[in-house]
Amino acid sequence: MAGALSHIRVLDLSRVLAGPWASQLLGDLGAEIIKIERPGSGDDTRAWGPPFLQDAEGQDTRDAAYFLCANRNKQSVTVDFTKPEGQALVRDLARQSDVVLENFKVGGLAQYGLDYESLAAINPRLIYCSITGFGQTGPYAERAGYDFLIQGMGGLMSITGRRDGEAGAGPQKVGVALTDVMTGLYASNAIMAALLHREKSGQGQYIDLALLDVQVASLANQTMNYLTTGRAPQRMGNAHPNIVPYQDFPTQDGAMILAVGNDSQFAKLAIVAGHPDWALMPEFATNRARVEHRAAFVEAFTAVSVTRTTKDWIAALEAAGVPCGPINTLAQVFADPQVQARDTRITLPHAAGVDVALVANPIRMSATPPEYRSAPPTLGQHTKAVLADTLGLDDAAIELLVAKGVV
Incomplete structure (x- = not known):
């Protein structure tokens, strides 16, 4: 059966982790994901290695393992939207999309006519999700925000690490970019809620997600321990503040x-x-x-x-x-029998001529389970196909865009 979101097209302008994590989840649930990348370099995380995926000859490809963790079930389309022709292409894709996902700095896309107001004017049903470090409002709105920074500012590092007075004590970040991952999960939830609302109202809407907001919200019982008592929780190593042992x-x-x-x-x-x-x-x-x-x-x-x-x-x-x-x-x-029984490790054929190992989506659904249609794409792998099939451009028009460096 088709995935639960197989009728949805997402235009993904995001890069690094929070945005791509959200769009990968939507893609796993069946949505068509068109990932827009910079010609020549693409998503920053393609270069975040080693390690890199190795091709059939055992040579490093251009794609880091980091990129592979968040970009399956996507079509990679290279577009330079600093050029007018590139902006026109993205607008045409947005006109035919249900969702736009982006994580540029506040106001960063307005200069290209790719902000919410501009795209909603041509597609009122559009769901437009912006992910930033600090949100669209407030005194920090203009700042760039990265996971490590937000773990510190958002309180997570104040409760993570060995207890003060012990050897090795001090603030410690979590071993993965947890704030980015959580923001991706919140983003995908918000997008699906907005899509459900659109079914009733016919109207799209704007979603403003901030890493700092997500980090504070994700502190769960620790936040409430503080709000209830006025006493800030302290680092306790691996101990729990409310349960023993x-x-x-x-x-x-x-x-x-x-x-x-x-x-x-x-x-x-x-x-x-x-x-x-x-x-x-x-x-x-x-x-x-x-x-x-x-x-x-x-x-x-x-x-x-x-x-x-x-x-x-x-x-x-x-x-x-x-x-x-x-x-x-x-x-x-990955050797654990429970992990193996749940098929947590999957493989998909990659354009480099090898099977790439990936981690399965943890969602289990009886009627519309996650789909694994394609491995993370090589840079620009689907540019010509999307321009031809989705936008109806002929070979001559596409070759002209290539010659101009637009795609």
Whole structure:
């Protein structure tokens, strides 16, 4: 069956991660994605390597692994829209599109007549989503924003890292560009909501998404801990501010994670650990008490955790119904039988003559599951096809645009 969004065309002017992450999700759900890139260089992330995808001869291509993570199910069309002819091409594509997605600086596309007001005038049903670091309003609106910067400004790094006073303490960013990824997810949700609204109203609308807004919103319980008490949460390493035990513990041969979410699970943990009395002690019997006596419990359990191997602990705790697990490397992740059973790793044939390994979309739908139609494209791979099939240009017109450096 066709994907849930197979009737939708997205004109993607975005680059790097937040915008491409959103459009890849829409593409996985069936939408046609036309990715506009700069002639000669394309999306910045094509050069963000090594590592780079290798062709059939084992030579590096021009596409970094970074680019591959967010650009499947897309058609790459090169257009220089600093030139009038390029602007006309993008406007013609926007006229026939349902969604425009962009992440230029505030006002950056207005000089080319590619801003929301200009494109909505020729396509009132258009959904136009702008992603910026700080949004379209406010004193920081003109600033450029990158994920690392926003993780710092948005509070995430104030609660990530080892506790103050411990060796290696200090603010720490997350190991992936999480703010970009979250912004991409919010963007795709907003776009689909706007499309549903358009079905009722017939009208498009403008979406203003800011990385900083998303970062603050994504702090979840930590934000509410602060708003409720007026006390700023502190870095706690791998510990949880509201649950104990919910962290890593050393074992005889490494480490494991405990994620005890209620007092019943704690009672089972106490039995497996050989200390059923813990579940009866006033300072450990309830989660509230354990949070208040965190240091005492961590010390007590650590003395026990180091006496068994990680494998032994996990076998015993899983049998008792206590949530736990190892701390895997990526090699161990993709070797995990659960990950394999869920078909998390997929491959698609690439224009470089090789199959490229990718991570599957985690959405599982019974009627309209995600589709994997095409690998991330090479730069300009679909330029002539889109200009001919979508805009109806003949070979002579296309060759003239190529000769002028427009595409």
